[in-house]
């Protein structure tokens with residue numbers, strides 16, 4: 060008879076296979092599937108999800124976990140096997156606390172609310188969406204109640220955040236975000252008014268065929284290879300891994316705004332490199348798949364912003380854009396490109412935000428969703444609270460809810476506690492970037508020459524190879540000897556702002 064650990068791994072391997080089939084079904088739905096396939100696809104996805112949920116939460120999984128824990132009693136608690144069983148124990152307990160009726164209510168309400176949200180956003184009609192958001196919040200509170208009382212959760216928001224950023228306490232996040240908010244607001248206040256940077260290159264015409272060649276060249280430099288990656292078109296870009304040796308990334312195109320495709324593809328390729336760099340020894344195990352969305356986002360943002368928008372990489376991009384786009388862009392040089400892609404311009408829409416204002420968009424969502432879940436803010440008061448915060452942080456007046464509180468899909472989809480991981484990604488990327496610059500001699504020259512392999516290998520060694528063995532906090536302590544912090548990201552931004560905007564007399568970022 061097999062030992063329990065082996066049997067547990069076999070079951071987890073089957074669950075990973077089901078997960079891969081789900082990932083493929085989702086990828087296909089968003090890239091290839093003809094529109095009339097939607098109904099059948101949603102049924103197969105629901106069935107696969109239910110089967111894998113039942114296989115995981117069943118009592119047999121619990122018996123295998125018990126047995127594996129006994130077998131590992133004397134093992135090193137940081138070994139791959141011990142970490143695996145700890146992680147699976149924690150996920151299994153959390154999943155078991157949620158009654159099946161609540162799990163299906165959550166899924167159903169999310170899909171109904173998303174449809175209502177699409178219409179409400181089109182009409183900029185918050186009132187018609189409010190009852191659905193009310194239901195999602197009520198269900199989220201019931202979900203929270205299943206877990207409150209566990210010593211690891213001190214407040215309601217801890218439970219929700221934990222689904223996206225495991226074991227990060229809200230109190231720690233709130234401290235980091237308060238610091239980040241103050242720094243970003245002060246940087247923004249020190250910037251000159253609109254027009255200090257000429258942004259003409261961003262909106263000059265660049266035919267899609269040329270953009271496709273540029274994007275292929277750039278992602279190939281990053282590590283994309285045809286034997287194990289695909290790049291396809293989609294509406295909402297994402298990256299996914301179907302299994303070992305099969306990473307899929309997606310992007311979208313606009314002939315009058317090439318940064319959307321280029322930086323979107325670099326972002327998703329950053330996510331893809333993380334997935335591709337996971338340890339083969341942990342394939343088909345939960346520890347072999349990233350768990351922290353903050354860490355995942357750090358990889359995409361490091362490549363998109365710290366590399367992609369660097370002065371050094373603009374040396375690579377500018378001549379290729381000039382050659383492939385022609386027309387007005389034929390005269391593009393690295394300095395003009397660098398300034399344009401780093402211009403800071405407060406706007407209403409999070410997904411279009413620059414590196415300075417992006418964090419403020421995330422922080423205001425984090426603050427509001429905490430207030431909603433704790434009952435300090437009602438759904439009826441939400442639009443005004445949103446607009447007040449946009450005024451305070453970004454200095455803008457929201458004219459209609461489509462550009463305000465209705466702009467993101469997350470709350471309609473029941474994803475409460477997800478937003479913070481976007482800004483956490485920036486902070487972690489700041490720390491990794493600072494250390495990579497210290498440890499990789501001549502990194503800037505390598506990037507300017509288009510040699511991105513040393514940075515990729517450094518990230519693989521420091522981050523990717525650990526998979527989900529450690530939490531974000533543990534991984535940063537082990538690899539960088541420091542907790543998550545704001546300083547490196549803020550320093551990076553200040554240096555960039557000074558190089559783009561100044562440093563004129565009397566201004567300090």
Ligand code: ZN
Nearest residue numbers: 326330356359
């Ligand atoms: Zn991302």
